[in-house]
Amino acid sequence: MTVELSPLTAGHAHDRGRSLLTVLLILFVLSIAGNLIGSILRYPNIGSAVLFPPYAVLTAALAVSPRRHWIWLAGVSVLAHVVTFLFGWPLSWLLLANVANTARALAAALLLTWFLSGLPRLDGVKALLLFAVAAVVLAPAVGATIGAANVVLHRHVDSFWTPWMAWYVSSALTGLTMIPAMLVVFAYAGGRRRAGATGRRVAEAALLALALAATCGAAFLGNFDGPVSLPLYALFPVLIWAALRFGAAGASAALTVAVVVAIWGVDRGVGPFRAPVPEDNVYALQMFMLFTSAFVLCLAGVAAGRKAVVDLHGALLASVHDQVAVIDADGEVIETSDSWRRFAERSDVPAFDRVHVGDRYLALCQAVAGGRDGTAARIADSVRSVLGGERRRVELEYDHRHHDAVVGSYTISVEALARAEGGAVVTRADVTARRQAQHQIDEQRREVFHLARVAVLGQLSGAIAHELNQPLTAILSNAEAARMLLRQQGGEPGEIAEILRDIIAEDRRAAAVVERLHALLRRGERHLQDIHPKELVDDVLGLAHAELVSRRVDAVALVEPYLEPLCGDKVQLQQVLLNLILNGCEAMAASPSPRRLVVAVGADPAGGVRLTVRDHGAGIAPDLLERLFEPFVTTKPSGLGLGLSIARSIVAAHGGRLWAENNADAGATVHCFLPVVAGPTAPAIHSTSVAGAVEV
């Protein structure tokens, strides 16, 4: 039966009160019935029952109920016992028998709830073993000790151990066969479990009950006269069926039926236990049922454990969002998650993604790769290297394209399967959304970079006008001089040629200014190229020239010769340097002349280029040294404080580092480390490497 636990705290006090009444009522009825069944067959001399169901009934009721209800449960159990046996037994015997019964059940329930922590669920070998120790081995000893004393007191039996053994075996048999089923009964009665049985399960249970009735009848009520009691064996397939399909509770229910029928048979003198000595029959019956129960319940435990694993396995495969396939050492798919299967059923995915259980994944990838599919070849290589034991885990990314447009981005990881037979787990994750988000972030970041550039150039607009006006002045003056000379017809052709040459040069100079400006103002895609450090410094100092002059800043460039070219986005790096230079100027705004700004570029021992901008201003307050690179932190009266944070993002995107230090003498130095990446053909600096770049 499909059984679920409901939360212990569920339900109102009213419901709990009603469920206690239900439990007490069921306990009372089952205890009366159990007492009557117990009276069917007793040890002839000792008088104790061969099977004593009230033990199982009370133990189960206690084990699934809260401790504060135990007093009520014990009371009802005693009441049922007294009601059944009031006539015909001495009061003292009755009293002591109830002490023995209650003590036994309490011991069993305490041990069960302690061992199995809370609500006992017998759904595995370990749980069943603990159950057996508590309710079959230990608790019966408690009952047997008091019960045997009772027998000795009232029956004048010489030996203490004979009644002790009878009590013990009877309790053990009762506990083993009946408690698992009773636990379920009381779990339902107390509202601790909810039933969710399907029609098919109910039909199967009914069929099982019929088969059980038939085989029990044949086994215990017939008189088969052969050397071996063959009908007895007919019982086993039915019990195994119950164990495999209905767990410990189902097996226990079937065993309870079997033992009751067997007792009835012995009592009537029919069935396989028909020895001349009555004690022998009781003993044989108990041993047969004990070992059968132990075997059947073990089987139930193993089956329940296996079912739990299979259910978990199935749930896992159904639930994982990423698409998972397990392949064996030959590259054949042996298991897939539901998400993988659904993906493989899509018609718009490449052939190497349309694989199902039983398909040869590796061979398929290789076949597709033979058709010059790069992705398939990469997957095939990864799978082969993991299956071959060369690598434990390989991860790769690929895109699905449709008419040259990327329609989906995926990552595939191939990981060795940790088992002796080998194999691998292939996990495919759809990262399209993440990619798109990343793309959007990149775009927004570029936009911010661009806006920051526009802002910096706004700061420079006066200087830029100045820078353009110089060549324009030269061109105008030259042109007017030439016109004058031509009008006077006194000019030599050589002089006119010289003037024209200068005009052309000045025009080019103006064009260069416009070009530099345009590059910085452009909102282009990230464009990686080789950049020579000297060129970078010269370009930016050229752009800032007029500003430096007007701010009375004496800028010096110290560029080490023979530096490796950098790979990066030229415009972005210019932006960084321009920012640092303008910050340096700003830092010296209040300083007396000479205001020296040193821009130095040299090889960094860490294998890259170190660019420093050193000013001779007031320096940076120590607590600001690091915070200066956070957005909206600024020392300037006007300014948003985004420049350095954006500069750091750009440098980080180039795999570099940007930080500030105060100089020993005066002012501060901003250091920029940039790694030298081999050539513009090197893999694009991946946007995910921009740690914390989206600061703005």
Place this chain on the structure above:
Amino acid sequence: MGHDRTLPARVLSIAIVDDDAGVRVSVSRLCRAFGLHAVPYASGGEFLAALDAGTAPADCLLIDAHMPTMTGFELISQLLARDVRIPTIVFTADATPAVPAAYVAAGISNYLRKPLPAADLMAAIESAVGGA
């Protein structure tokens, strides 16, 4: 044009102080084309040195406002300190339309913005020299 005709018969000597070689050369060339004697200097220091050496007889000074090491204004201050009084025109590549207060205070009224057409330049020289 005709401005040259209104100039005095003696050939006027114009000293042009500008750190930008292109501007310095072209403006000198323009002045010569208009029949003036033009001497270019790359910095204020260079001009002062020539002045001290007595090799800079200038009737009019044409000074760029923005120069490294010594700005146009500093040069004017130096000249004032030495009590050298030469009609002076300041020109600047700045886009700012207003004449900086410091220049006004120093008595400089000829403050021109680059690029400056020849007619304007000649008129400025004429007025500076004439007003002197």
